[in-house]
Amino acid sequence: MDLDRRTADAATLLLRIASHHAPAALASSFGAEDMVLLDVIARHALPISVFTLDTGRLPGETYALIDRTREHYGLTIDVYAPDTRALEAYVRANGVNAFYDSVDLRQRCCAIRKTEPLRRALADKRAWITGMRRAQSVTRRDVALEETDGESGLPKFNPLADWSDGEVWDYIRLHHVPYNPLHDRGYTSIGCAPCTRAIAPGEDVRAGRWWWEQPEHKECGLHRRPPDAVRAAPTLDAVTP
Numbered sequence: 001m002d003l004d005r006r007t008a009d010a011a012t013l014l015l016r017i018a019s020h021h022a023p024a025a026l027a028s029s030f031g032a033e034d035m036v037l038l039d040v041i042a043r044h045a046l047p048i049s050v051f052t053l054d055t056g057r058l059p060g061e062t063y064a065l066i067d068r069t070r071e072h073y074g075l076t077i078d079v080y081a082p083d084t085r086a087l088e089a090y091v092r093a094n095g096v097n098a099f100y101d102s103v104d105l106r107q108r109c110c111a112i113r114k115t116e117p118l119r120r121a122l123a124d125k126r127a128w129i130t131g132m133r134r135a136q137s138v139t140r141r142d143v144a145l146e147e148t149d150g151e152s153g154l155p156k157f158n159p160l161a162d163w164s165d166g167e168v169w170d171y172i173r174l175h176h177v178p179y180n181p182l183h184d185r186g187y188t189s190i191g192c193a194p195c196t197r198a199i200a201p202g203e204d205v206r207a208g209r210w211w212w213e214q215p216e217h218k219e220c221g222l223h224r225r226p227p228d229a230v231r232a233a234p235t236l237d238a239v240t241p
Ligand code: SF4
Pocket: 055, 057, 099, 106, 107, 109, 110, 111, 113, 114, 191, 192, 194, 195, 220
């Protein structure tokens, strides 16, 4: 499928989400896929809000991109921060970099810095949108265009589920979309600074996330999926308004 068709399909799905699931929001970590979705939303002036989770440990490049994006598109970006008391208690008990010590401590850090703020971000939404793609990792092989989120129970849409890495970058170059300069330095998937590294050629796209853990653990709890998460594996025809 060519890029124009892929883009039109993504725009059609986003329009359908805006029409049938308002209020809906894009959860953006300002990675390449999120920037494609944000560009499509802005280009079509879709009534879909954009939020991000400021874990407090993001790379400086990501913070700079948040501001650059706000200026470039003239968009409001809702920034959610962790609960201060929960974070202070965790750090007091475990240290500032406890995520390296065990999968459990890493997941608890993600729960405080990401999952709980996500819960607040979605509290008043009827659907959310992510840039997840099947080709990204072993944990994302069965990502569908439309799912039911395991945590919130909300419809969750992944309009780029079947896009390739090349298509994402073709879109970014074609439309001059702002992106995180860390991508040019080998960072294919960008999260918190201490938990993200550049990858070597041939490595899995998400190999640089929590690189000290086994691949099957490499999710942060934001994308927990029940066994029946995939709604109906709809075709794009089925999601056309
Ligand atoms: S990615 Fe690392 S620093 Fe960020 S919330 Fe998870 S464990 Fe904590």
